Amino acid sequence: MSEKPSHDHHHHHILWPRKITRRFCACLLIFTFIILLTILLVWASLQPQKPTFTLQDATIFNLNVTAPNVISTTLQITVNSHNPNSKIGIYYDTMEVYAAYHHQQITYPTVIPPVYQGHRDDNVWSPFIYGTTVPVAPYNGLSLSQDQANGAIAMVIRLNGRVKWKVGNFVSGRYHLHVSCPAYIPIGNSKNTGIVIGNAIKYQLSQTCSVNV
Known part of the structure; x- marks a missing residue:
């Protein structure tokens, strides 16, 4: 008689893609923040003047x-x-x-x-x-x-x-x-x-x- 997959094992397979998605979103937000911060710092250092x-x-x-x-x-x-x-x-x-x-x-x-x-x-x-x-x-x-x-x-x-x-x-x-x-x-x-x-x-x-x- 074969054993049925445990509930925990099935739950683990559901959570794994969610963890990957969350990590990807977090990395994307951090990367976007760094890019925007870099542009802001460069912009501030250049001190643009109006014509x-x-x-x-x-x-x-x-x-x-x-x-x-x-x-x-x-x-x-x-x-x-x-x-x-x-x-x-x-x-x-x-x-x-x-x-x-x-x-x-x-x-x-x-x-x-x-x-x-x-x-x-x-x-x-x-x-x-x-x-x-x-x-x-x-x-x-x-x-x-x-x-x-x-x-x-x-x-x-x-x-x-x-x-x-x-x-x-x-x-x-x-x-x-x-x-x-x-x-x-x-x-x-x-x-x-x-x-x-x-x-x-x-x-x-x-x-x-x-x-x-």
Whole structure:
């Protein structure tokens, strides 16, 4: 008469795969933790710095108040971006630029093509931004006319987008980038007429922008 397998023997066979699974999961968690800790330590030691931006110039083709609450604008700007990091590259993604006057957008957003910026490299963008018969608050139209008569207009050039950091082969997730460049343009100022280029006037600005990442 044959003996039946004991209950303990059967229970041992059930527990063995569970032990292997638990050990595998524990090893995987430890390995993942070590990798993440290493990336964090490397990231902290590199001390990434946000890029700097400078609004170099603005060329005005058109800036008219066609009605008290309607503004038409056409201009080309030159913006310089500098990566101050010696070991970190920057991917610029989904960048848009537009002009604002008294906290109100007066041009349509212009898309800047994605680009990679190497260690301590510079990128220069010269996009055209424009807005045709853009409705604004009536007081902004009157204010712009007054500023033109006084010989200076204070606009703000804004760049919004996303950036990714590259350290070796590691590329981070996306971070929001907000750049604000004050553009004090002496349009109509007899003491600073700018440089006439065809039917436009170019003004040298060299104004530092604020950057938030």
